[in-house]
Amino acid sequence: MQLLSLNFLATFAVLALVDVATARDLRNVTEPKNPQTCISLKATSKDDTKTIQKALDSCTKGKAVALSSGIFYSGPLTIPSGVSLLVEKGVMLRALTDPTLYDLGAKKCGTIDDLGLGCKAFITMHGAKGSGIYGKGTIDGRGGTIMTGHNITWWHLARNALAVHKYQNNPRLIQINNSMDITLYQITLTNSPFYHLVATETNGFTVWGITIVAPSYALNSDGIDPVGTQNVTIAHCNITTGDDDIAIKALTAPAKHISVLHNHFHRGVGMSIGSETTHGVSDVLISGLTINGTYNGLYIKSNTLRGGLVSNITYDNICIENADSPINMDADYYHYHGNLTPVFRGITISNVRVLTNGTYIFHGLNASKLIEVTLKNVHIPKGAKWSIRNTKITGNFTEDVTGGHCGYAGNTI
Ligand SMILES: *[C@@H]1O[C@H](CO)[C@@H](O)[C@H](O)[C@H]1NC(C)=O
Ligand SMILES: *[C@@H]1O[C@H](CO)[C@@H](O)[C@H](O)[C@H]1NC(C)=O
Ligand SMILES: *[C@@H]1O[C@H](CO)[C@@H](O)[C@H](O)[C@H]1NC(C)=O
Ligand SMILES: *[C@@H]1O[C@H](CO)[C@@H](O)[C@H](O)[C@H]1NC(C)=O
Ligand SMILES: *[C@@H]1O[C@H](CO)[C@@H](O)[C@H](O)[C@H]1NC(C)=O
Ligand SMILES: *[C@@H]1O[C@H](CO)[C@@H](O)[C@H](O)[C@H]1NC(C)=O
Ligand SMILES: *[C@@H]1O[C@H](CO)[C@@H](O)[C@H](O)[C@H]1NC(C)=O
Ligand SMILES: *[C@@H]1O[C@H](CO)[C@@H](O)[C@H](O)[C@H]1NC(C)=O
Ligand SMILES: *[C@@H]1O[C@H](CO)[C@@H](O)[C@H](O)[C@H]1NC(C)=O
Ligand SMILES: *[C@@H]1O[C@H](CO)[C@@H](O)[C@H](O)[C@H]1NC(C)=O
DSSP states (O other), X not given: OHHHHHHHHHHHHHHHTTTOSSSSOSSOOOOOOOOOEEEEEEOOSSBOXXXXXXXXXXXXXXXXXXXXXSEEEESOEEXXXXXXXXXXXXXXXXXXXXXXXXXXSSSOTTSXXXXXXXXXXXXXXXXXXXXXXXXXXXXXXXXXXXXXXXXXXXXXXXXXXXXXXXXXXXXXXXXXXXXXEEEEESOEEEOOSSOSEXXXXXXXXXXXXXXXEOOTTOTTOOSEEEESOEEEEEESOEEEOSSEEEEEBOXXXXXXXXXXXXXXXXXXXXXXXXXXXXXXXXXXXXXXXXEEEESEEEEEEOOTTTOEEEEEXXXXXXXXXXXXXXXXXXXTGGGOOOSOOEEEEEEEEEEEEEOSXXXXXXXXXXXXXXXXXXXXXXXXXXXXXXXXXXXXXXXXEEEOXXXXXXXXXXXXX
């Protein structure tokens, strides 16, 4: 059964290259290499924050601080420009769970409020050029561990916040702001108290061969979020999480020239664009994606509160099983209303196989703001459910799939 879908993926990988000239990362990205190390550190199993930060601050540009053995415990760290962190195989870097360590000054971290902006991230890069995080080790945010000085976990705080329609002040695992040429390679990121990996207004962002794992009940535990970021390649990653596996957003700046290649999602909310599409998302290529067990497959979400143009989005060579909504394009997400106009057009969905039953949702805003989608070679099983309004679909679904499995994109192409 698996061979059938693998052949399918391989055949269409070639076709994918033909008509997607500009909808991709404009850089020519190849597999990263680990930088040379400036120093190797061994864990003390006490608080190693100062040792790691000092090593990062004094490392020569172009080199990496290696964490080479044991389990490191640390509070927030900043990776300087040009310097990288290398977490070697079998080594663990664990976040301390004391909210006061992450507090931005207003004593909000570890509490619930109306904004949820009270904590710094576990690892921050700001205005960095050529920095990165490498190695086959693990960075553990410990979202499921009791917070120091409290009696609940970060994730429990998130559930409490949701219950009262407010926001948890939890640290993100990795936050990259206003940077250039940032690389993440091979690392495993797990159990973030909030989003795992966010790159905001960054130009040149390569994420290659990383693994993200968090449980389904970890609210807001997004995998990878490029936000107002350009020239992005996310390739050969495995993502299993409790919220969006990848979410491309344009909150304060446009997000464009993004390639999402040969990734595998196992659980999560899906391959998302939005809901923050305000400054426009364009020129995105999502190819060689396999999905098993997410709520949505290919998901675009916005509303009149967010607005923005989502265009030149190419999905190609996709296999989806066990997704509630294999395709969900919703310009009226959560029915939040404002004064802006979300428009989705130039969306091409080609060479797709969906292996299990699901609901296909296309909700354009109104009769003058249609979603414009082109379907080519999209195969689904009989028995699909449909919810379509204000949408112009060119092409059609072919209802001829009977079973099979998707396999792993990372191994097939
Ligand atoms: C994206 O990459 C291309 C090719 O390297 C480069 O010309 C362009 O300036 C980059 N764009 C940004 C916003 O960095
Ligand atoms: C990428 O490679 C293509 C084909 O080799 C070349 O034409 C193009 O100039 C390269 N782009 C960059 C930004 O290096
Ligand atoms: C946790 O602490 C709160 C007050 O901070 C208290 O109301 C609650 O009973 C405690 N819960 C447990 C399980 O100890
Ligand atoms: C990074 O950007 C986010 C979003 O704009 C912001 O909330 C955060 O404070 C910034 N972090 C730093 C360290 O500048
Ligand atoms: C993703 O998972 C598959 C199956 O377990 C494995 O073969 C592949 O190497 C994994 N990729 C990464 C980047 O860990
Ligand atoms: C898909 O996910 C289900 C549920 O987690 C699992 O039982 C099954 O083995 C997965 N299929 C493949 C091909 O990995
Ligand atoms: C979409 O891509 C085409 C070329 O493929 C380009 O001419 C057009 O400007 C792009 N549109 C947007 C909104 O980026
Ligand atoms: C469609 O929605 C837009 C944005 O809210 C609005 O400006 C426009 O008048 C609406 N058109 C129709 C036909 O309802
Ligand atoms: C989809 O659902 C229909 C009826 O709802 C059922 O007959 C069919 O076997 C299902 N197909 C798959 C692949 O589960
Ligand atoms: C699309 O396919 C469905 C069933 O697969 C069929 O009923 C419908 O007529 C087709 N529409 C067009 C425009 O070909």
